[in-house]
Amino acid sequence: MSEVENKISPSRKSRRLPPLLSLARRTRYAFHQGSRVALYTLHSEAMRRMNRQLQKELPSAPNVKPNGPVPSQRRMLGDIAKLFSEDMKSVEDGHYPMPSDGTMSPRELFNTSRAFFQDVPEVARRRATGAHQEVNEDLSGFASKLPRYYRQNFHFQTDGWLSEESARIYDFQVDVLFSGATAAMRRRALVPLAQLLRRRDQRSLAYVDLACGTGGLLGPALKAFPRLKGIGLDLSEPYLTVARKRLKSHRATYVTALAEELPFADSSLDVVSSVFLFHELPSKVRRLVISEVARVLKPGGSFLFVDSLQTGDVPDYDGLLSVFPQLFHEPYFTSYLEEDLAGLCAGRGLEQRWMTSAFLSRAVQFVKLR
Numbered sequence: 001m002s003e004v005e006n007k008i009s010p011s012r013k014s015r016r017l018p019p020l021l022s023l024a025r026r027t028r029y030a031f032h033q034g035s036r037v038a039l040y041t042l043h044s045e046a047m048r049r050m051n052r053q054l055q056k057e058l059p060s061a062p063n064v065k066p067n068g069p070v071p072s073q074r075r076m077l078g079d080i081a082k083l084f085s086e087d088m089k090s091v092e093d094g095h096y097p098m099p100s101d102g103t104m105s106p107r108e109l110f111n112t113s114r115a116f117f118q119d120v121p122e123v124a125r126r127r128a129t130g131a132h133q134e135v136n137e138d139l140s141g142f143a144s145k146l147p148r149y150y151r152q153n154f155h156f157q158t159d160g161w162l163s164e165e166s167a168r169i170y171d172f173q174v175d176v177l178f179s180g181a182t183a184a185m186r187r188r189a190l191v192p193l194a195q196l197l198r199r200r201d202q203r204s205l206a207y208v209d210l211a212c213g214t215g216g217l218l219g220p221a222l223k224a225f226p227r228l229k230g231i232g233l234d235l236s237e238p239y240l241t242v243a244r245k246r247l248k249s250h251r252a253t254y255v256t257a258l259a260e261e262l263p264f265a266d267s268s269l270d271v272v273s274s275v276f277l278f279h280e281l282p283s284k285v286r287r288l289v290i291s292e293v294a295r296v297l298k299p300g301g302s303f304l305f306v307d308s309l310q311t312g313d314v315p316d317y318d319g320l321l322s323v324f325p326q327l328f329h330e331p332y333f334t335s336y337l338e339e340d341l342a343g344l345c346a347g348r349g350l351e352q353r354w355m356t357s358a359f360l361s362r363a364v365q366f367v368k369l370r
């Protein structure tokens with residue numbers, strides 16, 4: 001994968017700090033991110049041990065064989081370090097302020113960690129028995145109206161996307177999977193957003209984050225750009241409820257809707273972002289979402305995309321990506337891996353302008369042609 005096409009230049013406002021202050025800032029960043037990596041790696045290791053015990057009592061899960069290279073732990077830690085160094089550089093280049101990822105009170109951390117470990121045996125049981133349709137067993141309220149492809153226990157998680165309990169541990173689960181690097185991966189989308197905002201009054205930008213979940217990108221975007229307003233759109237009412245509670249921002253509003261049927265007028269938005277949505281969609285729906293993004297963007301507007309690496313982006317990761325669907329119940333991931341996203345977007349008038357790989361993800365900016 002070409003690392004960065006069309007480099008995004010530093011902000012003119014970027015202020016070089018005196019060397020000692022710069023060193024202090026880097027040290028603070030390294031300490032904060034390092035302790036997050038340690039926290040989530042410890043959880044991952046504890047989960048692995050629990051799973052080894054649990055497997056003794058569960059039917060043996062089908063053998064999953066990677067069809068390609070799998071990176072070593074060392075290689076992955078190296079790529080996380082590279083991502084953090086790019087993140088820090090973006091702070092120094094003035095694209096966004098120093099992040100404060102996932103700062104939790106000790107009580108919150110304890111409760112979330114406990115809820116995470118309580119779900120580990122349930123996830124292991126579903127993985128071993130192939131149970132990924134439990135959310136369909138007792139459909140009531142909003143869930144009965146949701147599309148069939150959406151009503152599944154994605155990631156083998158309890159309740160899929162359909163409860164607040166699931167929403168409350170979702171980010172923690174993802175961080176255990178990505179060793180605490182999730183927020184830095186999402187933040188790659190803020191680099192082109194920062195560039196757009198240099199030429200614009202933040203208050204006048206019409207911005208929507210598609211499939212915002214619990215606010216993983218919307219929150220940091222509103223924090224980084226203090227006059228920006230944003231709409232978080234998602235199909236899960238419980239995930240939006242948690243986003244509302246977490247973000248507590250009067251600049252955020254929320255819409256429960258399908259990404260493939262956007263409730264916005266033609267050519268009405270300046271920026272649409274989406275993080276970790278496309279790999280969760282059947283390929284037919286992916287095409288509809290791209291058409292909708294192209295419809296609602298103004299000419300010259302940007303689609304900021306972050307999702308998993310695809311096959312061949314970083315060939316050393318191809319084998320690891322190939323086992324995700326079975327290990328984490330990702331029913332549409334295999335087709336996502338081969339999807340020609342640039343081609344699909346180009347076919348709908350969205351031209352790829354910038355792309356970078358960021359550990360296990362790719363961040364891309366598409367611009368709607370005039």
Ligand SMILES: C[S@@+](CC[C@H](N)C(=O)[O-])C[C@H]1O[C@@H](n2cnc3c(N)ncnc32)[C@H](O)[C@@H]1O
Binds near residue numbers: 161213259
């Ligand atoms: C993997 S999560 C990503 C959430 C968030 N963007 C993040 O960065 O963590 C996928 C999200 O997509 C939402 N979603 C899936 N299919 C959707 C659809 N067709 N329309 C709207 N939201 C959808 C789910 O409810 C869930 O919140």
